[in-house]
Amino acid sequence: MQQLHYLGKQTLSMISGLGRAVILLVSAIVHVPNVRKGTPLLIQQLYSVGVLSLLIIIVSGTFIGMVLALQGYTILVGYGAEASLGPMVALSLLRELGPVVAGLLFAGRAGSALTAEIGLMKATEQLSSLEMMAIDPLRRIIAPRFWAGFISLPLLTAIFSMVGILGAHVVGVNWLGVDSGTFWSVMQEQVDFEKDILNSVIKSIVFAFVVMWIAVYKGYDCEPTSEGISRATTSTVVQSSLLILCLDFILTALMFVK
């Protein structure tokens, strides 16, 4: 009986939480942005969401590409198939590692920062204060952050995949002696624009949506105390990471399995 009661309570609070999240999402993205006032806000957020995530994305992308090349080479060279190093690296990065790893890093870097920032604004009554000034915090605070994330992650993912491939080129071609022309030509032959690159972009857009939604909702809905904010920040990272991995499987199944 006790357990049933608990289960019911949890379900209800989950549903009401989801309802609040949907309302937040709708009111954040349905607003038609005001060009005069909205653009500087968006640029500011593109800076803190996108530009500040750039370093971690470039560094991780390079190393992941380099490691892929090293591992791939040692395996492929056993079959004399080191010519396939290029497509192996490019396809791994474009199809899976780029969107997923960039998404996870983005959740850790930008998502957690956003939750903490919005949570802190709530705790210090800045959101209330905006409301009392007759300024809608959803429009002023939430919407620009949401859109900035939505624009940033696909770009970050493309940068991640590109530097990864360049990193693999350095290791594979410059160190291990795979022919540069073969590296690119075999890659070009096997990488399909629609199937691989477009799908990579679609995945990153979906992940951006998930991370931003969770991040702004957790911040906006958090308990306005120090513990509340730290709990919200943690759960932003955990939940968006799990959702990214989960959705990646579903998307891969839809995109690549006929």
Add this chain to the structure above:
Amino acid sequence: MINSAFEANLVEIENLTFKRGERVIFDNISLSIPKGKVTAIMGPSGIGKTTLLRLIGGQLKPESGNILFAGKNIPLLSRADLYEVRKQMSMLFQSGALFTDMSVFDNIAFPIREHTKLSENIIEKIVLMKLEAVGLRGARHLQPSELSGGMARRVALARAIALDPELILYDEPFAGQDPISMGVIVRLIRSLSDALGLTSVVVSHDVPEVMSIADYIYIVAEKKVIGHGTPEQIRQDSSPLVQQFIQGDADGAVPFHYEAPAYRDELIRRVSK
């Protein structure tokens, strides 16, 4: 023509009941806030004084009752109308609620930039005027993190009056202030009210400060208004609850002990178990 009751009272609260979950916070209370005066709402901590301000500001919706602001019933307003009404009021939050990523100047300019299309030149003049009123014109370039608690509250006050509202709601303006900044804020609230004809609502439990500036005082406790009047009338009030509150006695009409079964019975029950 505005009817005469609205002329005298800017805010009129009628038969307000507010619950948080199952807990009743206000049970059918009524009070009126006269125009151009400083009205204080006092009471022990945790009885929902801040909640009352949020109800007036329309951030919370009451269970039942009316909250009339200049004749408009706040709980029934549409979102757009509510935002329109809020332009005529402002609230000084307990923490100041300054925007931490802007300088003092930008904080005060913020509501003006948002709600008007004035040129930067004019905005600068207005901001400096407001800063001068709170004595912080020299601090315009500082960041909120560089301000002391008292200064932050004064900057927040300057921001609250940036658009010349009709009503200012002060949420615990004296809490956590040293005696000097307390004195400064007392003076500011009084002088803003006198000079600009602002209607002020001060929520506080600091008895001497409130007694010194309020024109009219409501004492709220146990979900009800337990006493109201001018400071002089409050001092003469015969209610033991009111007397306990303004004297600060530990025990009295508000008991020292939280409601519990008799201690002796409880001890005996434990032992006999």
Add this chain to the structure above:
Amino acid sequence: MKDMVSKKVELLVGLFVALGLAALLMLSVKVANSGFGAGGESYQLFAKFDNIGGLKVRSPIKIGGVVIGRVSNISLDDEDYTPVVTLDIKIQYNQLSEATSVAILTAGLLGEQYLGLQPGFVDDSVDTLQPGDYIEDTRPALVLEELIGQFLFSQGSGEE
């Protein structure tokens, strides 16, 4: 929340967006399709083969192991349906004699295939190859299955 976005922030955001778009463009052009990237001036020669095996566009062209160019196009001749390979050769190697032969070779047993040039002798009687010329002396790719087939066939006939 700042109203005045500083010039530095605007610049960095601009750079970020440009970098992202450049990465996308590079992915679509350099990784997915051919296009840029050859670099340097070159001239074209043609060669007909019976069988090109696993030769690909952008496969290297080598003389004695040194890369002197890349395959830029592979197509079938309109009339006799034999494969025609277009060779993009760096401009500094423009003194190849007409007696040059070309073969499709394999790096290692299963490795990538490339074009190996064997430069012919140069004297007054032999002209150099001009841009657009066909290299006459070509040897097709070795196809493993054919080789094995031939080997088994010759073994079988040898016993009789």
